[in-house]
Amino acid sequence: MNILLAEDNEPEQEIMKEAFKEVKAEYEVFMVKDGIETLEFLDGKGEFHDVPKPDLIILDLNMPRKNGLEVVADIKNNPKWQHIPLLVLSNSEYSGDICRCYALGVNAYLSKPADFQGFVDLVHVIDVFWFKLVRYCPH
Numbered sequence: 001m002n003i004l005l006a007e008d009n010e011p012e013q014e015i016m017k018e019a020f021k022e023v024k025a026e027y028e029v030f031m032v033k034d035g036i037e038t039l040e041f042l043d044g045k046g047e048f049h050d051v052p053k054p055d056l057i058i059l060d061l062n063m064p065r066k067n068g069l070e071v072v073a074d075i076k077n078n079p080k081w082q083h084i085p086l087l088v089l090s091n092s093e094y095s096g097d098i099c100r101c102y103a104l105g106v107n108a109y110l111s112k113p114a115d116f117q118g119f120v121d122l123v124h125v126i127d128v129f130w131f132k133l134v135r136y137c138p139h
Contacts, residue, residue, distance in 0.1 A: 003057075019119040035064075038057075058126075085107045
């Protein structure tokens with residue numbers, strides 16, 4: 001199983017890496033730092049020409065070059081990618097952001113935890129729910 005994590009904040013990238021290590025789940029996490037890189041990864045362009053298709057995308061909303069809402073729309077409007085489960089992980093509690101994400105087709109909108117243990121707990125829940133309980137449509 002492969003996870004694509006789109007997060008522009010380097011300290012939060014490191015926290016997420018450590019949280020994934022802590023959970024010891026059997027998947028690989030690929031990281032990109034903005035919306036354009038997210039789409040290039042999915043399309044296998046440039047430096048991402050030989051990466052595997054992700055089984056799950058975790059996306060921050062507030063990213064440079066192309067924001068998360070634009071990326072969600074691009075993913076959910078592309079038949080090659082729209083079946084990939086997409087989780088938004090954001091600090092925004094603005095109901096407009098949350099409602100817009102669900103209207104665009106995200107599978108879940110998650111609040112970023114306040115501390116490392118919160119990230120570990122979140123990754124554990126993601127691991128159990130998305131990789132042990134949920135069944136996917138094969139593509």
